[in-house]
Amino acid sequence: MKNNLSIENKIDAALSSVDNIERATPSPFFSAKVMSKIRRSQPALWERWSSFFLRPTIAFATICLVIVINAFVIYSNITGSFSLNDQTELTLSDEYSVATTSLYDIENVTP
Amino acid sequence: MEESILVERLKKKDSAAFKEIVDTWQAMVYNTVLGIIQNPEDAEDIAQDVFVQVYQSIENFKGQSKFSTWLYRIAVSKALDHLRKKKRKKRFGFIQSLFGKNDELIIDAHDFFHPGIILENKQNAAVLFKAIASLPQNQGIAFVLNKVEGLSYQQIGDIMKLSLSAVDSLLQRAKTNLRKYLQNYYEHNL
Numbered sequence: 001m002k003n004n005l006s007i008e009n010k011i012d013a014a015l016s017s018v019d020n021i022e023r024a025t026p027s028p029f030f031s032a033k034v035m036s037k038i039r040r041s042q043p044a045l046w047e048r049w050s051s052f053f054l055r056p057t058i059a060f061a062t063i064c065l066v067i068v069i070n071a072f073v074i075y076s077n078i079t080g081s082f083s084l085n086d087q088t089e090l091t092l093s094d095e096y097s098v099a100t101t102s103l104y105d106i107e108n109v110t111p
Numbered sequence: 112m113e114e115s116i117l118v119e120r121l122k123k124k125d126s127a128a129f130k131e132i133v134d135t136w137q138a139m140v141y142n143t144v145l146g147i148i149q150n151p152e153d154a155e156d157i158a159q160d161v162f163v164q165v166y167q168s169i170e171n172f173k174g175q176s177k178f179s180t181w182l183y184r185i186a187v188s189k190a191l192d193h194l195r196k197k198k199r200k201k202r203f204g205f206i207q208s209l210f211g212k213n214d215e216l217i218i219d220a221h222d223f224f225h226p227g228i229i230l231e232n233k234q235n236a237a238v239l240f241k242a243i244a245s246l247p248q249n250q251g252i253a254f255v256l257n258k259v260e261g262l263s264y265q266q267i268g269d270i271m272k273l274s275l276s277a278v279d280s281l282l283q284r285a286k287t288n289l290r291k292y293l294q295n296y297y298e299h300n301l
Binding site: 003006007010011013014015017018019020021022023024025026027030031033034035037038041 | 227
């Protein structure tokens with residue numbers, strides 16, 4: 001009985017031990033340490049760039065842009081190559097009279 | 112300076128405003144984290160991380176709650192993250208010990224003496240903090256916020272996003288569980 005009373009007293013004492021607790025304070029250079037942590041945690045320029053380009057929307061938009069540019073270049077090469085070939089052919093035939101080549105011309109070569 | 116002005120200045124990355132915020136709320140954050148994790152060195156490190164997060168994510172603070180409430184939420188969440196990591200380490204340490212590689216004790220076995228408690232209550236408070244550590248997570252947080260940080264039920268409700276009656280019931284259950292733990296403790300240690 002006495003023991004139970006003693007336990008009850010100890011429980012009450014433990015529960016009330018934090019009643020007038022004072023706030024604990026950190027070390028004196030706390031804010032300086034925080035500032036130093038912030039400086040260390042700031043990403044380098046290339047990290048900021050890479051994280052920007054790794055965003056799903058930016059990455060998707062970049063891929064789309066690359067595909068469009070590629071398609072445009074391929075298309076313009078295909079259409080442009082015909083006209084360039086035609087042009088070259090015309091120039092050559094004008095300059096060397098390719099159009100008038102005949103068996104007679106080959107046999108009678110003038111120096 | 113007024114809270115809202117400080118926050119606006121911090122959003123513009125004003126370092127003087129940030130320093131003022133740290134100076135004003137460092138004890139509050141440190142004391143809360145210390146009450147939850149019960150280790151002064153780790154508590155200081157986590158309290159620093161809380162302010163780093165405040166600096167980096169101040170844009171997310173919309174002013175729907177008080178700035179101190181937002182700060183408490185970050186502090187509690189960081190402290191809980193730390194405890195989870197510690198638990199994982201403890202599990203990993205147990206597995207290591209099974210294979211005979213047990214270099215260090217990961218969980219603190221020593222008593223925790225809160226620096227804000229008067230000398231004559233130190234021993235009783237150390238037992239109480241052991242009991243707090245054994246509580247379910249929500250009960251432990253509510254008890255620390257109420258008894259160690261001295262917050263009202265309303266403030267605790269705002270931080271934990273609970274109604275007043277829910278906070279009241281949480282604290283009642285916490286006290287009942289603490290009594291059970293202490294009863295058992297003193298039955299074996301008196």
